Amino acid sequence: MVEHSEQQGRRPANDGPKAAARNRSALVAAAREVFAEHGLEAPLSAIARRARVGQGVLYRHFPDRAAAVAAVLEENVRQIEQAAEDGDATFAGVCGVLTWHLVDSAAFIGLLHAERVGSRSGTRAYALELSERVERALRRHLPTEHRLGAGDDLALSIAMVSAAVIGPTRAERELRALAAWRLLGVEVGSVRTFGG
Incomplete structure (x- = not known):
């Protein structure tokens, strides 16, 4: 043979x-x-x-499309959570990872505006859960007495920054995101993916 x-x-x-x-x-x-x-x-x-x-x-x-979007969203949120769990994590650093995902992922911006997501097959509940996970990751490092610590101020700020992330190029979207954070009085660390 x-x-x-x-x-x-x-x-x-x-x-x-x-x-x-x-x-x-x-x-x-x-x-x-x-x-x-x-x-x-x-x-x-x-x-x-x-x-x-x-x-x-x-x-x-x-x-289907929903499964592909969900996989991207889950990966984005998982990386933000990993950044928050890092022993050297700071609020600015986690904001940098969040900002990278805002700038880089159209699906992620939709997540942060979960109230606009339709209610079919639990999509809205899933989006809200992921959005809350992002907020919890950031809140872990939010300095005591920070101006965004009251009520829903942090969640509202994340939504406001995500709404500002527009533009034809990645560089333009990043500049707009950083400007929005600056207007909110938030220092942002290096804009990068976690581990990148």
């Missing part, structure tokens, strides 16, 4: 769970980019192309 090598047209071995995890990670990153560039109504096929996977792989991970 003759074995055929990969050079003779044989397909490489299936990596199974490793490939699935890699594909999912690539799809979330691609969805973040595509939604930021083209809005939440961008074709899902654009996400598959950007991630360099087939549409079947996309639909195995995200059966």
